[in-house]
Amino acid sequence: MAKADRQRGNSEKRERILQGALRAFAQNGFYNTRVSDVASEAGVADGTIYLYFKNKDDLLISLFEDRMEWIIDRLRDELEAVDGGVLPRLRAFVQLHFHLAVEHRDLAEFITVELRQSAKFVKEYENPKFGAYLEILRSLIERGQREGVLRSDLDSRLVSRAIFGALDEVLLQLALAHKPPADVTDEAHQIAEMLIDGLTPREHHKPTSTE
Amino acid sequence: MAKADRQRGNSEKRERILQGALRAFAQNGFYNTRVSDVASEAGVADGTIYLYFKNKDDLLISLFEDRMEWIIDRLRDELEAVDGGVLPRLRAFVQLHFHLAVEHRDLAEFITVELRQSAKFVKEYENPKFGAYLEILRSLIERGQREGVLRSDLDSRLVSRAIFGALDEVLLQLALAHKPPADVTDEAHQIAEMLIDGLTPREHHKPTSTE
């Protein structure tokens, strides 16, 4: 059990550091956070961080990877648990997105604020996990299009990006404004209805095929 | 004309610095840009920047104010020139948003990437210009709701944020991907159609009033 303990000890400390980094970055942003801030937030010495991460950039990227993976797993699991077709799942997706964020405010602030920056400026980092997130949404939309419950004249990639953007922006407000859960459910509902109405088929969508 | 020349000379240099800052920030982000980078981009000495701006933060904020004001003025002007009701204007708004961004890629990258960061971390800066931008959209939506061409069961503030988010996220991709203008028009069109279909009234929106 020695090995297992070591393992556990190791990754427990790693996790503590990640948690400290999350709190610190969410509060002050990556560039305004000192490595020593993360260290004291995590209750370790400055040097310890370098036993688990190559440098400050690596800490940021690792935090992304780790937390995004967690989010994606939860989303996937909870979506699969939703019975019914594409529309209920889309609604669930929006609700989940918002409620996850409210339950984990630090995480929400971190991701909404740092995602763009980091994607662009942390050299040679492609952010594959964010791609996976979008992919969940995209495949859901494509399925809806194939089944005929969603209009097919829109590009699924484009639409999923637009939806993500809408959610993300509204989220940013929610996270910063400390809104109560009831409001969150309501706002999520409104957004979901708007998006779904925008995506369900209507007569005028195919003016060429008069058949 | 001596006085006028001095004036012109002054603000021309200020503008040169802002332009340099825009290019530099768009390329490398605020935190990865040295003041001396801005200086050389603008063709002035490092010290000169401090004759026009209090410090690096002030330069960032001034750039926001200045460029946002320019954008807002253009949006307002061009929207007023659109005849017809709310729907054509909404469509025009989306097209304008995208085409402005493509014509001014640096500006688009700067705003999409730095807006959130700055809003949150440049102390005591409330970003009133961004509020004015959202307000244009919100008042357009409210008018549509009053006139009955847009559904009234959604909060206009929430919706305008969601729309901004959707546009902004798609824009980010467009700006980074260097897409040709034809694609831009098409993507703008798709987004506009989706949003408008999501916002126009349908029977099921008021299930309580069976009347």
Added chain:
DNA sequence: AACTAATAACTGAATGCTCATTCACTTCGC
């Protein structure tokens, strides 16, 4: 119009501060 002086605009090397990162040393687990 030429000269002078006063003022404003500009310059960029020097200053000093803020951290990320390292490493000689200590502590822990076995």
Added chain:
DNA sequence: GCGAAGTGAATGAGCATTCAGTTATTAGTT
């Protein structure tokens, strides 16, 4: 008592900001 894990003071690089010195502009005087 050995190897791994952890520590935190010391190092040094990077960079925002300053300011003594230079150059351009304007106004005043003859």
